[in-house]
Amino acid sequence: xxxxxxxxxxxxxxxxxxxxxxxxxxxxxxxxxxxxxxxxxxxxxxxxxxxxxxxxxxxxxxxxxxxxxxxxxxxxxxxxxxxxxxxxxxxxxxxxxxxxx
Numbered sequence: 001x002x003x004x005x006x007x008x009x010x011x012x013x014x015x016x017x018x019x020x021x022x023x024x025x026x027x028x029x030x031x032x033x034x035x036x037x038x039x040x041x042x043x044x045x046x047x048x049x050x051x052x053x054x055x056x057x058x059x060x061x062x063x064x065x066x067x068x069x070x071x072x073x074x075x076x077x078x079x080x081x082x083x084x085x086x087x088x089x090x091x092x093x094x095x096x097x098x099x100x101x
Contacts (some may be wrong), residue, residue, distance in 0.1 A: 005025065006022075012024065012025075013025040015080055019047070025080065025081075031080075031081045032078055032079070032080050032081075033078070033079050034076060034077065034078050034079070035055035035056055035057055035076070035077055035079065036055070036056050036057075036058065036059050036061075036062045036074050036075070036076055036077070037052075037053060037054070037055050037056075037062070037074065037075050037077055038053050038062070038066045038068060038069050038072050038073075038074060038075075039069070039072050039073035039074055039075045040068070040072040040073075041053030041066075041072075042075040042077065053065075053066060054066070055077060055079060059074060062074060
């Protein structure tokens, strides 16, 4: 899976998202996991909607969650962890994303 990453002169891994932004990949993040999504959710919701459909470990579990895939189709996706964090006590998130370079 190293072809998904750019490794700089210091050995640091970076990944470029579809929006063209480059993200530093470190520690526990940096894990790559695969799963399956409804093709329509993938095309129209990922990165655009406030909430998107599930990413499931198997096609069988996706079909159970989203029977529409018999018509919509499915997409196998790779999810790359780029940062780990926890919300604050008042459930706010940081004003800016510190891993965006």
